[in-house]
Amino acid sequence: MCGIVGYIGHRQAYPVVVKGLSRLEYRGYDSAGIALFENGTIHLCKTKGKVSDLENKSGKIKESQATLGIGHTRWATHGVPNDVNSHPHLSNSGQLALIHNGIIENYDAIKTELKSRGYVFHSDTDTEVLVNLIEEVKKKEGVKLGKAVQLALQEVVGAYAIAVFDLEKPDEIVVAKLGSPLAIGIGEGEFFVASDASPFIEYTTDALYLEDHQMAILKVGKKIKLRSIKDDLPTTPHILALQLSLDQIEKGGYEHFMLKEIYEQPKAIQDTYRGRLRPEDGLIKMAGIDAHLDRFLKANRIVIVACGTSWHAGLVAEYIFEELARIPVEVEYASEFRYRNPIIGPNDIVIAISQSGETADTLAAIGLAKEKGAFVFGVCNVAGSSIARATDAGAYTHAGPEIGVASTKAFTTQITVLSLMALKLAKEKGVLSTTDFHTYLNALAQIPAQVALALEADAAILEIARIYKDATNCLYLGRGFNFPVALEGALKLKEISYIHAEGYPAAEMKHGPIALIDEQMPVIVIATKRGHYEKVVSNIQEIKSRSGKIIAIVTKGDVTVRELADHVIEVPETFDWLSPLVTTLPLQLLSYHIAVLRDCNVDQPRNLAKSVTVE
Ligand code: AGP
Secondary structure, three states: OOOOEEOOOOOOOHHHHHHHHHHHHHHOOOEEEEEEEEEEEEEEEEEEEEEHHHHHHHHHHHHOOOOOEEEEEEEOOOOOOOOOOOOOEEEOOOOEEEEEEEEEOOHHHHHHHHHOOOOOOOOOOOHHHHHHHHHHHHHHOOOOHHHHHHHHHHOOEEEEEEEEEOOOOOOEEEEEEEEEEOOEEEEOOOEEEOOOOOOOOOOOOOOEEEOEEEEEEEEEEOOOOOEEEEOEEOOOOOOOEEEOHHHHHOOOOOHOOOHHHHOOOOHHHHHOOOOOHHHOOOEEOOHHHHHOOOHHHOEEEEEEEEOOOHHHHHHHHHHHHHHHHHEEEEEEEHHOOOOOOOOOOOEEEEEEEEEHHHHHHHHHHHHHHHOOOOOEEEEEEOOOOOOHHHHOOEEEEEOOOOOOOOOOHHHHHHHHHHHHHHHHHHHHHHOOHHHHHHHHHHHHHHHHHHHHHHHHHOOHHHOHHHHHHHOHHHHHHOOOOHHHHHHHHHHHHHHHHHOOOEEHHHHHHOOOOOOHHHHHHHHHHEEOOOOOOOHHHHHHHHHHHOOOOEEEEEEEEOOOEEEEHHHHEOOOOOOHHHOOHHHHHHHHHHHHHHHHHOOOOOOOOOOOOOOOOOO
């Protein structure tokens, strides 16, 4: 998820754009750049790092009197964060400057075609391909920028929010949207463009949000022209008078980043599938696996190293890899692994999971594994992070920046990547029938919609949170694929509400923890239909007979558990191995609402940091 900002009007563009970028840094902050149009030339400055680094590097262009400019703050998806991969990108002729938030899935094929026509590329980004595609269409069709954008985007598969200008047209910016947000601020004789309204809310509250497949030509002194990308027909602009505060806008209207990120999970999972999950072609495409497929197929075992929530994702992956791909998996706390003398060697594969890509213990575990000759594969959410660079290969989650300290969308997108890996390897190993493989591909494709459905229980979960917000202890129980989810639910509650909570395998209760059960002990039980259901029902009965309070996560339509539990929260039905992707949501929401009701600092809980870069 990146941040885009554009301005055209009567003000000096530089300060408007740069201040706007700093408002969007929560969307991505590994590199930043700006392009200004002044007297027939483009002043371009871009850099790895934050917006403050861009300002330090801007030099003379800070004084530019340009009144047209575009800027970008990046969350890398294609190409590591560095100066050359930063946006804006110029076309080969130097005439067009473009910024982009999204992913062009078919950029490879377009790049090959453009290269055959003599185009050269300086970056590893999909965005540089897009700006040169527009240039090629403009030249070949002999059309102006607006028409060239409309035609070029018909060849593009993926998601985009773009702003582009042309040295030939000093008085206009062209913008277009599909899948990524794009807001337009409408002032007196000026237009603002941004990923959300935070960069322009101080100048104007009149705004419109482009819809998918819409584009607009913003021309000083003219009314905004909206068009459909599909057929170039004009569409009617719906201008809003915004009432939101700056803080609300950065959080997308949500009270906290954590809640925003919980609700972003359907899109985050969809974005993590993009370019990889291809049910229509009956395949899973993962470059990091394809390039080392033989090694994966011949591996003795997989050892997963991670911390915290990422470690819980590793536990889910252990169950999935062993169930589907029949590959032995061990999961280690990175902080333990790094100080042991683990027996590990060249025939082992280590998978390091980390949202931040900067966790010191995980980084150290990677170093030890590599010293012992293992092949290390990274699953990270931050392109170009230390862990991403330290591993031999990897697959990024595309969750976008996760600002809340409590990890939510990182967890579900990590499981998404690991599920894709396990399913792909199961097929390649021939341990999964083609029929089952196709069935599972389609089941994966349903998950974003099912996650969205699971979120619909939010209001009911808030009511449950009101009842249990003053609990002093909680137990979380799950079996099989949902045992790690029980651990994750307990961690969420602990770290943001400061209530002591423990996760257990449901069957473990009789080995001690059941002594804790009384009417003061809320027990959250994951009791979905396809996961050892009858056994979990008897666990629930054991708890009920000891006056425990039961909050059950059940498959939609369940009646049996409804009779036994004090509260039920329904999730859509899916395969047992995919169920963590839906059962996690109510636990995230429950911990969130309890923490808010307890006036805890949800986004920055006491004693915690978003990335633990120290031992
Ligand atoms: C989870 O909510 C916590 N913020 C924490 O346990 C986190 O998962 C852990 O520190 C690992 O971080 P990483 O994924 O960035 O490596």
